[in-house]
Every structure is written in C-alpha cells, then in structure tokens.
Amino acid sequence: MLDLQQLRKDLPTVVAGLARRHHIFDEAQFRALEDERKKLQMHTEELQAKRNAASKQIGMMKGKGDDTTAVMADVAGLGENLKANEIALSELQEKLNAFLRQIPNIPRAEVPAGKSEHDNVKVRQWGTPKVFNFTVKDHVDIGEALGGIDFATAAKLSGARFSVLRGGVARLHRALAQFMLNTHTLEHGYTEVYVPYMVNDYCIDGVTNLEKFRDDGFKIEGRDMYLIPTAEVPVTNFVRDEIVDAKQLPMKYACHSPCFRSEAGSYGKDTRGMIRQHQFDKVEVVQMVAPENSVAAHEELVLHAETILQKLDLPYRTMLLCTGDMGFASAKTYDLEVWLPAQNAYREISSCSLYEAFQARRMMARCKNAQGKTEYLHTVNGSGLAVGRTLVAILENYQNADGSVTIPSALVPYMGGITKLAA
RNA sequence: GGAGAGGUGGCAGAGUGGUCGAAUGCACCAGACUCGAAAUCUGGCGUACGGUUUACCGUACCGUGAGUUCGAAUCUCACCCUCUCCGCCA
Numbered sequence: 001m002l003d004l005q006q007l008r009k010d011l012p013t014v015v016a017g018l019a020r021r022h023h024i025f026d027e028a029q030f031r032a033l034e035d036e037r038k039k040l041q042m043h044t045e046e047l048q049a050k051r052n053a054a055s056k057q058i059g060m061m062k063g064k065g066d067d068t069t070a071v072m073a074d075v076a077g078l079g080e081n082l083k084a085n086e087i088a089l090s091e092l093q094e095k096l097n098a099f100l101r102q103i104p105n106i107p108r109a110e111v112p113a114g115k116s117e118h119d120n121v122k123v124r125q126w127g128t129p130k131v132f133n134f135t136v137k138d139h140v141d142i143g144e145a146l147g148g149i150d151f152a153t154a155a156k157l158s159g160a161r162f163s164v165l166r167g168g169v170a171r172l173h174r175a176l177a178q179f180m181l182n183t184h185t186l187e188h189g190y191t192e193v194y195v196p197y198m199v200n201d202y203c204i205d206g207v208t209n210l211e212k213f214r215d216d217g218f219k220i221e222g223r224d225m226y227l228i229p230t231a232e233v234p235v236t237n238f239v240r241d242e243i244v245d246a247k248q249l250p251m252k253y254a255c256h257s258p259c260f261r262s263e264a265g266s267y268g269k270d271t272r273g274m275i276r277q278h279q280f281d282k283v284e285v286v287q288m289v290a291p292e293n294s295v296a297a298h299e300e301l302v303l304h305a306e307t308i309l310q311k312l313d314l315p316y317r318t319m320l321l322c323t324g325d326m327g328f329a330s331a332k333t334y335d336l337e338v339w340l341p342a343q344n345a346y347r348e349i350s351s352c353s354l355y356e357a358f359q360a361r362r363m364m365a366r367c368k369n370a371q372g373k374t375e376y377l378h379t380v381n382g383s384g385l386a387v388g389r390t391l392v393a394i395l396e397n398y399q400n401a402d403g404s405v406t407i408p409s410a411l412v413p414y415m416g417g418i419t420k421l422a423a
Numbered sequence: 424g425g426a427g428a429g430g431u432g433g434c435a436g437a438g439u440g441g442u443c444g445a446a447u448g449c450a451c452c453a454g455a456c457u458c459g460a461a462a463u464c465u466g467g468c469g470u471a472c473g474g475u476u477u478a479c480c481g482u483a484c485c486g487u488g489a490g491u492u493c494g495a496a497u498c499u500c501a502c503c504c505u506c507u508c509c510g511c512c513a
Contacts (some may be wrong), residue, residue, distance in 0.1 A: 037473095041473060045473070045481060045482045046481085048481085048483085049482070055441075055492095055494035056442060057442095059442065060441080063441075068493080075493055075494095076493080078493080079492090079493080243433085243469095364471090366470095372451095372452075372468095374470080
C-alpha cells in the first residue's frame with residue numbers, strides 16, 4: 001500500500017512513478033473519494049463531538065441531581081443523523097482503502113523502464129556453462145532414467161504439474177534444502193523458522209493483493225484459509241500489527257516450506273518437467289529492517305542467494321527486473337537465473353525483492369526508531385533458492401555421458417558421502 | 424466433537440452504565456541524587472485518523488461485528504481466538 005500522505009501532498013510524483021510500471025492511476029476517482037471523505041469525516045466528527053459534550057453534561061448533572069430533560073431534548077434528534085453519517089463515512093473509508101490496496105508499489109528510480117522480461121538488465125554473471133561432448137538430456141529424461149522422477153505416478157495421484165521423487169533423487173532434493181538452510185543460518189545469520197502452510201487471508205493481503213492472488217492460490221474449502229504460495233507470506237506476517245523496537249532489527253529468517261500455486265495464467269508454459277509445478281519446495285529468506293538499511297539489506301540478501309549457486313558451482317546471471325516485469329508489491333527486484341543446458345537458456349531460480357514500506361503499511365508493521373518515533377519498517381525477501389528448480393539445474397549441469405549424475409561436492413556430506421547418482 | 428474459564432495499554436492487572444483513553448505495579452525514557460552505578464525521588468510514557476501545523480484541538484479504538492442508551496470497557500446477541508478437562512487422533 002502506498003503512503004496516503006504522499007498521495008495527498010505529492011500526487012504527480014506518484015502518478016509518474018506508477019506510469020513507469022504501466023499502471024494508470026485514476027486521479028479523478030482518487031480526488032473524488034478524498035474530497036468526499038474529508039467532508040464526511042469533518043461533519044461526522046463534529047456531530048460526535050456534540051453528542052459527547054452533551055452526554056458528559058448529562059452525566060455531571062445527574063451526579064448533582066439536576067433535571068436533564070432540556071439537554072436530552074437538545075440531542076434527541078442527533079442519534080439518527082449521526083448514525084447515517086457514521087455508516088456513510090465507514091463505507092467511504094472502506095472504498096478508499098480498497099482503492100489504495102489495489103495500487104502496486106512505485107518502482108525505485110534505478111529500476112529500468114520496460115514492458116516485459118526482455119527489458120530486464122543483466123547486472124552480473126557468474127560461472128561458465130559447461131561444454132558437453134555428448135548430446136545433453138533434460139532433467140526429465142535424466143531423472144526418469146535414474147528411476148528418480150516419476151510423473152506418471154504423480155499424475156495418477158494428483159494430475160498434471162506434480163511429481164514423485166524416489167531414491168537418490170529424492171534424497172538429493174532433501175539434501176539441497178538442508179544445505180541451503182544450513183548455509184543461511186550458519187553463514188548468513190538467519191534464524192531458522194518453521195511455519196504454518198495454511199494462512200488466513202489477512203496474511204495474503206499483508207504481502208500482496210488478495211484480489212489478484214485469488215486466481216493464483218489454493219483456497220481451503222469452507223475456510224478463509226489458503227495454502228501458502230511461498231513462506232514469505234507467513235514469515236513476513238510475523239510482524240503484522242506489531243511495533244518492534246529498533247534494537248530488534250534486523251530480523252532475519254530462513255524458512256524451508258512447500259509452496260502451492262495454481263499456475264492459472266501459465267497454460268502451456270513449462271508443461272514438461274519440474275520447472276513449473278503446483279507444489280514445490282523453497283527455502284525463503286526474509287528480513288525486516290529499519291527503513292534506512294533496506295537498500296543495503298536487499299543487496300546483501302541477493303548475495304546470500306547467489307552464494308548457494310556459487311557453492312553448487314552452477315552458472316547463473318543476476319537480472320535487474322524492469323518496471324513491467326516486477327511483482328505487485330515490489331519496489332525493486334533482482335532475479336537469479338540459473339543455466340539449464342537442455343534448454344540452452346538461463347531460467348529463473350530466485351527472485352529477491354525490496355518492498356520498502358509497502359508491505360509494512362498493509363500489515364501495520366512498525367518499529368520504534370532511535371528517536372522513539374514510530375515508523376513503518378521495511379521488508380526484503382528472496383528465494384534462497386527454489387529447491388525443485390535447483391534439483392533440475394543439478395541434474396542437467398552435472399549429467400554424465402553414461403546417464404549418471406555427479407553430486408556437487410558441497411552436497412556430498414548431505415548425501416551420506418555418495419558422489420554420484422547412477423541407475 | 425463435548426464441557427467449562429477467559430480475552431483491557433509493551434507486560435501484569437483493576438475497573439459491572441456517566442468528567443474512563445482507562446487505577447496500580449513492572450518495563451521503558453528524561454531529570455535529580457552519586458565520582459560512577461544500584462537504590463531512591465520527580466516527571467514523562469498507547470495507536471490510528473482528521474483539522475491546524477513546533478506548542479494545540481477533535482474523533483475513533485478495552486478480541487471482532489451488531490444492538491440497547493442522551494451516554495457502553497461495563498448491559499444484550501452473534502462470531503472469532505486462547506486456556507483447562509473429556510473424547511478422538513500423528
């Protein structure tokens with residue numbers, strides 16, 4: 001949610017900022033709502049003040065045993081008028097609130113303008129794609145040949161976009177999550193957390209737009225609960241409705257969880273394999289920070305995610321997303337894209353975003369700064385990394401001519417010393 | 424699923440229709456005392472919104488929503504959540 005004060009004081013800047021991400025801000029509607037709100041609020045509060053004064057007077061008079069009929073007659077007609085105004089005001093504030101909540105975040109100045117992923121800017125690149133002296137297979141062929149990935153059984157159980165993992169591949173999947181979690185907690189200073197995988201709609205609306213999310217998420221039948229699309233949702237909401245002391249910041253959390261997404265808008269995209277599934281595991285890193293530190297925290301967090309890829313020796317590049325490719329709540333996002341030999345392309349494996357106070361305003365997450373003043377804290381998060389896609393990257397990048405897959409040395413301890421997966 | 428108890432400010436905890444946004448204690452902040460600290464004393468100390476804009480004023484908020492009333496933390500109804508016991512269960 002944007003800062004209402006800023007909208008009132010400096011609307012042109014907001015409108016221009018949103019235009020960069022191709023969001024047309026309805027100035028006429030906003031002004032109309034605001035003018036109406038102002039009128040109604042002032043009038044309503046005036047009536048309330050009148051009523052309060054009269055009631056107080058009646059109270060005092062009764063205490064002294066005086067006759068109150070005159071004062072009571074005076075406020076007799078007030079009730080209904082006030083009621084009507086209060087209802088109208090709350091409806092209007094509801095409308096204004098809904099209007100505000102559907103506006104995306106304003107991209108930071110350094111975010112490049114653009115329409116789609118083609119306009120994203122590469123900020124750095126790491127590693128060199130390996131040259132294979134045989135025809136590379138994709139992770140589906142590799143995994144199935146190893147008896148480790150079974151889409152047929154998954155389809156029988158749950159339909160398309162699910163997978164069953166077996167044996168060494170299943171273990172590799174588990175090893176990856178452990179490895180990521182250990183790296184972030186032991187080397188990067190994050191606290192490990194375990195969280196609910198079902199959350200109420202306040203949590204969803206706290207980090208993104210609930211209306212937009214509805215098509216994208218899995219709702220629990222008969223309850224106002226959703227399966228989490230990412231651990232970002234429960235973890236970020238730790239600070240919802242809280243005022244934390246500045247001394248408690250930064251809060252840094254790492255969380256391994258499954259993620260559930262309907263992938264409604266991606267028919268026909270990545271239908272083969274494990275790239276795009278309804279259920280996938282992810283290790284998420286989340287930071288709640290003081291406003292003045294959020295930009296640095298974001299840069300640091302991206303490096304934390306990159307560390308995982310470097311330790312696994314997987315070539316990747318870091319992309320700064322353009323205004324048109326960013327998520328609803330983000331002010332700035334870096335995507336990490338890992339090299340997938342079978343696709344001969346870099347594919348997204350992590351997304352790291354800086355939200356500034358956008359989520360905090362939605363959540364009412366504040367901190368008391370050193371001066372004792374209450375202000376919205378800032379949130380930053382990213383995948384560190386998507387476990388399923390990392391598994392895909394390892395199978396493809398570490399494949400051998402004989403169909404076996406070498407275990408990256410960083411993972412060997414997590415694999416009980418196994419150095420290779422073979423049929 | 425059944426029975427009971429309870430939800431008040433950062434925490435604890437008073438308050439059962441009227442100057443209650445709310446006693447008191449703890450915590451916290453500032454000052455005094457002290458060489459310094461502790462103890463003690465004095466003062467301050469909720470959030471949001473609005474109007475004016477250093478100071479100030481108004482409004483709302485005692486789990487949530489509705490109702491009764493001139494007036495609700497307090498009375499009525501519904502819902503939510505927490506705790507205890509029983510049942511079931513990993």
